[in-house]
Amino acid sequence: MPHATAPDGTRIAYQLGGRDPGNCHGGRGQGGLEGADRNEPPLLLLAGQSNNHHWWDPVRADFEAGRRTITLDYRGTGDSDMPDRVYSTTGFAEDAVAVLDDLGLDRVDVYGTSMGGRVAQWLAILHPERVRGLVLGCTSPGRTHGFERSQEIRRALAHPDQTARDAVLVDLMYTPGWVARNPGPYPVLGDAAMPAYAKGRHLVASNSHDAWEELPSIKAPTLVLHGTDDVFSPAANAQLLADRIPHARAELIPGARHAYFHEFHSLAGPLVDRFLRSFG
Known part of the structure; x- marks a missing residue:
């Protein structure tokens, strides 16, 4: 598996998927992207807090017709390094840039969900030249101005029993009817192999996110997606972000909870794909 090296020396594992268009967009790195389609750049997919790339496994193929995914x-x-030091959403964004640099990619489309949406905000803010199109899913601008989950949910997620915590998280992610038809395993419940200190570092990074003042500087056309029934990251955050970011619009998916991109992928996937293919 290829790795990029972040500015502080941390090695970041990355994965490639999709069809090699055979005419790569500025690729010069070890990941095999030489000669990508200049009209449809690769799509960088950013997962949620305390999750690895498997977050995207059920829906990754939805975006791989004629383009690479990263x-x-x-x-x-x-498979990334696990340093026990301060993590931040800005730092995760710089890690993503290290991956793009390793692949020799100047510009990509970016789709981040949950904490990945927070990371994607900083990627578009700090490196506008690297982001052609931006999709922010089930995310928020941060605690200072965003709508937060209730204290009841926070207490339930802090339950000492892992099985109880997972049951709460599944209910926040998916509708009961869908869970009854799809008994799992679910790829969005966190990386079970993470050490406890890393989980704590991720939690602090996500909770400390605050991009409110910088959001108006985002230049990339932006689509904001959210499920109407999401109480993990309340749905009111969608319009809040769309109003704050120039050239942004919000789309709500009726009946969806936090993992709208998985349960409702037959609706969400085409929305994202059409948006990203609507400009060039």
């Missing part, structure tokens, strides 16, 4: 394992997850 995922990564955040530091502290998967």
Whole structure:
């Protein structure tokens, strides 16, 4: 598995998927992207807090008709290094840039969900030249101005029993009817192999996110997606972000909870794909 090296020396594992168009977009790195389609750049997919690239496994193929997809394992997850030092959403964004640099990619489309949406905000803010199109899913601008989950949910997620915590998280992610038809395993419940300190570092990074003041500087056309029944990251955050980011629009998926991109992928996937193919 290829790795990129972040500015602080941390090795970040990344994965490639999709069809090689055979005419790569500025590729010069070890990942085999030489000669990508200049009209449809690769799509960088950013997962949620304390999750690795497997977050995207059920839906990755939805975006791979004629383009490459790129995922990564955040530091502290998967096959990436796990330094016990401060993590941040800005730092995760710089890790993503290290992956793009390793692949020799100047510009990509970016789709981040949950904490990945927070990381994607910083990627578009700090490196506008690297982001052609931006999709922010089930995310928020941060605690200072965003709508937060209830204290009841926070207490339930802090239950000392892992099985109880997982049951709460499944209910926040998916509708009961879908869970009854799809008994799992679910790829969005966190990287089980993460050390406890790394989980804590991820939690602090996500909770400390605050991009409110910088959001108006985002230049990339932006689609904001959210499930109407999401209480993990309340759906009111979608319009809040769309109003704050120039050239952004919000789309709500009726009846969906936090993992709308998985349960409702037959609706969400085409929405994302059409948006990203609507400009060039």
